[in-house]
Amino acid sequence: MSKTGLQYILLEKVEQALQQMELPDSPISLYEPYKYAMAVGGKRIRPLLTLIACGLCEGEIDDALPAALAVEVLHNFTLVHDDIMDSADTRRGEQSVYKKWNENTAILTGDVMFADAYKHLHYYGESDKFSKQEFAAMHHIFSRSIITVCEGQALDMEFVDRIDVSNKEYLQMIGGKTAALLSGSLEMGAVAAHATHHKRAELAELGYEMGVAFQIQDDLLDAIADPEKFGKRPGGDIYEGKKTYLTILALERADDVEQKIISNTLEQDEPTEEAVEQVLEIMGDLGVLKDVDNETDEHYQKAFDLLSKFENSEYKIELEKLLNFLRKRDH
Template sequence: MSQKIDLNTSLIGQIEKELSGLPLPDTPNSLYDPFRYALKMGGKRVRPFMCLLANGLCGGNTDEAIPAALAVEILHNFTLVHDDIMDRADTRRGVESVFHKWDTNKAILSGDVMFSVSMQQLNYYGSNEKFGKHDYAALNEVFLNAITTVCEGQALDMDFVDRQDVDHDEYLNMIAGKTGALLGASLEMGAITAQAGSDTRKKLYSFGMELGLAFQIQDDLLDATADPEKFGKKLGGDIYEGKKTYLTILALERADGENKAFIQQVLDDNNPANDSVTKVLEMFHQLGVIKDISNEVDTHYEKAEEILNDFSESPYKTELNNLLLFLKNRDH
């Protein structure tokens, strides 16, 4: 069996074991049952996995990074619980969302306790003599800064719903907050648990930010270019839903008066005609939006790859590189 499979299986298995073994109280069940349910809904565990890989990449003991990895994964799931409330999303990962299965009040409160439990994981580093007060302070600072940035990104995303003047720089700032910040923090926290230096920490944070930007922009791009059967929804689904994406924002910036008005009209239409959506997709190509955004995705992945190349060869670097290549080449 290859080293890649061994390491991947071992680390993901350890994450799952620790999450399922969290010492949560049985009562009140209205508080903790939704918590357990949210963690059992699945997910790829990308953030805790990256936290452990960063620790190993920096020469640490991955066991020492487990509490930090749990902190970022519990926090991530907390944000999903609250996002579903704000979006009124009935499902998450193919099953009922927490607020839909219980109710809004229970989902809010369960999310709040998830936030608390995520913070509690970091107490390990404050009470373990292997780590100094500077390590503990750094972990808390990175974690709390990420939480603030994620909330800022979510606030911008909600603000954009009622605005027609969102520019592409604002959109990039929003996705950097919503997606990039926690990926970057997961990696930097892993580095801190290996007691890596500040330059190494910054590199790994930047690596995560570049991956986050590339991933989210790529998601917008795939909506307009992917095979619908693989992507799971029809081409131009974001246009049908009237969503502001990097593509629609850039197209509106580049289109002339008549074409700009047409794109906005289609986005504002609650039930746009198929022909109209197809025309908007064609305009994305004509305006160079598809080409330029595709190049931008490649640029972010290339920057991430350059950062990773600075590190010495190891199974942990191999896993991070495999993750990068998987994301870069995904078609859905």
């Protein structure tokens, strides 16, 4: 996504604030991996959403920066620990902390990042701009987001050994893993702007709808996207035996023969291209691809409907652009 003027300004604020974080040099085995994890980059979507939400609620953007830093450090902490659980060698094209150092270092690095993320929220307790209730709200939203992310990750791990995952359970899982921190990022930005409980709730819901839409859209693109744009061959999740929204819906709708074909393909360590194509064909015949496309659109539309309740501003336009970009993406 090309950066607009306002988006560029907000992202610059985030990057400058990240660079100005005062991290100790010692112990080097703790803080060097921390600095490395943060320097690898990323789209900075979550802190951007925090700042946009603050502007949307007519707040002072700089007051939302500590919350933006908290969510970005937290997000990167989850990636450091995810790479341990997945035994992932790379992250964003570079060696993961787990691979570059070792598992123990990655665990401890994640731990200090988790604690440091909370430290950024101290601003709201120390500044006389914020009430005791608003300081408590920041902590409550942040803690709730973390717990929900962990619950989503736990469900995802449980699903690996289960064959009876329902679409409702899958939505609960991605509501945690993907949507929770987007939701929290927006709601914390609203708190930084002294927004009403009602506006905070609307932004929290908007973030949830955005996150769910993004994830089931990702599952769909895995099946139908141009491999040159998406970066992997069609049906990559099927080759890897992953349970996605598409395979879960297909199994619920399939007859006994089709269920056996899908299950057998997912259970194989190295399924053939013919087998994967057969599963994709079954998904198409059962209307799964079309219905997931429609459902993705419904979630994005709910996000737009929530956004329409806010006053017109450059921040509203920016969030509309982001939603439209995500809605129309093809990889």
